[in-house]
Amino acid sequence: MPSTRPVRSPSRARAPERRLPLNAPVRAWAMSEWALLPLRVFLGVTFAYAGLQKLANPNFLNAASPVSIQSQMIASARISPIHLILSHLVQFAKPLGLVIALGEVAIGVGTLVGLWTRAAALGGAVLSFTLFLTVSFHASPYFTGADIVFFFAWLPLVLAGGGSRLSIDSWIATRAAKMEGAPPPALVAIPFIKVQQLCGHFNRGRCNAREGLRCEAAVCPILLGERAPMVTRVTIDSVDRRSLVLGGAAAAMVGTTAALMGGAVAAVGRAIGGAKPAVGPNQLGATTTTAAGAGKTTTTTNATTSALGTKLGPASDVPVGNAATFSIPSSGDPGIVVQAVKGQFEAYDAVCPHAGCTVGYYAANQVLACPCHGSQFMLDTGAVINGPAPHGLTKLNVTEGPDGNLYLK
Ligand code: FES
Numbered sequence: 001m002p003s004t005r006p007v008r009s010p011s012r013a014r015a016p017e018r019r020l021p022l023n024a025p026v027r028a029w030a031m032s033e034w035a036l037l038p039l040r041v042f043l044g045v046t047f048a049y050a051g052l053q054k055l056a057n058p059n060f061l062n063a064a065s066p067v068s069i070q071s072q073m074i075a076s077a078r079i080s081p082i083h084l085i086l087s088h089l090v091q092f093a094k095p096l097g098l099v100i101a102l103g104e105v106a107i108g109v110g111t112l113v114g115l116w117t118r119a120a121a122l123g124g125a126v127l128s129f130t131l132f133l134t135v136s137f138h139a140s141p142y143f144t145g146a147d148i149v150f151f152f153a154w155l156p157l158v159l160a161g162g163g164s165r166l167s168i169d170s171w172i173a174t175r176a177a178k179m180e181g182a183p184p185p186a187l188v189a190i191p192f193i194k195v196q197q198l199c200g201h202f203n204r205g206r207c208n209a210r211e212g213l214r215c216e217a218a219v220c221p222i223l224l225g226e227r228a229p230m231v232t233r234v235t236i237d238s239v240d241r242r243s244l245v246l247g248g249a250a251a252a253m254v255g256t257t258a259a260l261m262g263g264a265v266a267a268v269g270r271a272i273g274g275a276k277p278a279v280g281p282n283q284l285g286a287t288t289t290t291a292a293g294a295g296k297t298t299t300t301t302n303a304t305t306s307a308l309g310t311k312l313g314p315a316s317d318v319p320v321g322n323a324a325t326f327s328i329p330s331s332g333d334p335g336i337v338v339q340a341v342k343g344q345f346e347a348y349d350a351v352c353p354h355a356g357c358t359v360g361y362y363a364a365n366q367v368l369a370c371p372c373h374g375s376q377f378m379l380d381t382g383a384v385i386n387g388p389a390p391h392g393l394t395k396l397n398v399t400e401g402p403d404g405n406l407y408l409k
Pocket residue numbers: 135352353354355356357370371372373374375387388389
């Protein structure tokens with residue numbers, strides 16, 4: 001019986017095979033469709049909400065507040081693997097905070113409406129990874145820090161795009177094709193065996209178009225043929241250019257609307273939520289110097305020991321209704337002492353038990369709050385009120401001596 005296997009001509013050089021990494025299916029980037037829609041909606045709503053919440057919170061850009069972006073950067077700089085970069089960026093905290101808040105709104109809205117979805121998802125992944133390195137790196141166990149989860153949640157949208165359902169990108173692609181008289185760029189998912197049945201090159205497991213080599217989905221010349229652009233999935237150049245113009249116009253429109261919305265939310269937030277100004281803590285019994293141009297604060301603690309304990313500094317450094325910070329001599333950890341009621345001092349190791357950021361006193365609510373993930377602690381006991389911290393703060397015994405100084409026992 002004669003062999004049915006086609007003979008390859010030695011004179012014809014075979015074109016190099018193009019394979020996707022890990023043998024991913026050809027055009028894997030266009031396969032999300034409905035499957036990624038719930039993830040897209042969740043990430044879109046969450047990031048837009050997070051950005052608007054920051055804009056609406058008058059304390060977010062208020063350097064004196066323990067929940068401000070500046071406090072977050074200072075609190076996480078102590079423990080972050082990129083602390084050198086962070087400590088240099090503290091002086092730009094305000095513009096950085098604004099960029100983060102507006103970026104979150106842009107990423108969220110773009111993802112939600114499916115406009116430049118892959119670019120928005122890439123922005124979300126970069127932002128989440130940066131937050132992981134700064135505020136969540138020491139979360140224990142690691143999955144209790146949300147940023148690492150967000151980073152991985154963005155990756156499917158980076159790799160596969162947002163799908164064509166409920167998506168402005170898809171609407172633009174269809175419209176651009178219609179304007180050029182091209183067929184709509186609809187995609188269907190079918191098993192590869194169906195492609196083999198329909199393909200004129202398929203010959204008993206071999207591919208005539210590949211000179212008789214084995215028929216494989218990963219190198220199928222029919223599927224690989226023309227590669228669609230990443231964002232619009234339209235294959236004709238003029239249509240693609242038109243999609244880009246339409247996409248740009250839509251992005252400008254959505255961006256302007258989001259910026260107006262962000263401005264309105266910020267104005268309302270300041271009008272109804274900004275009544276109580278936050279006050280920054282003093283440094284107790286310390287000499288503080290600021291290095292010119294570096295935004296870096298160096299503190300020298302003047303602690304001495306006596307029968308009353310370790311002298312931290314004058315009690316007058318902690319005004320009623322305010323807090324002061326100090327360095328705990330035995331551990332080097334930051335400490336915080338609060339005088340909420342006259343003559344009554346509450347002191348704690350200020351290291352947050354969640355991921356090690358430094359907590360601050362939130363006078364408006366009379367609680368200790370962690371700027372990194374929002375854990376809150378009771379002022380009188382240090383117990384957790386809410387947030388991801390697994391347990392309360394370590395209480396310290398600080399008393400006022402007859403000489404008007406505070407002592408740590
Ligand atoms: S470090 Fe995460 S809540 Fe404090």
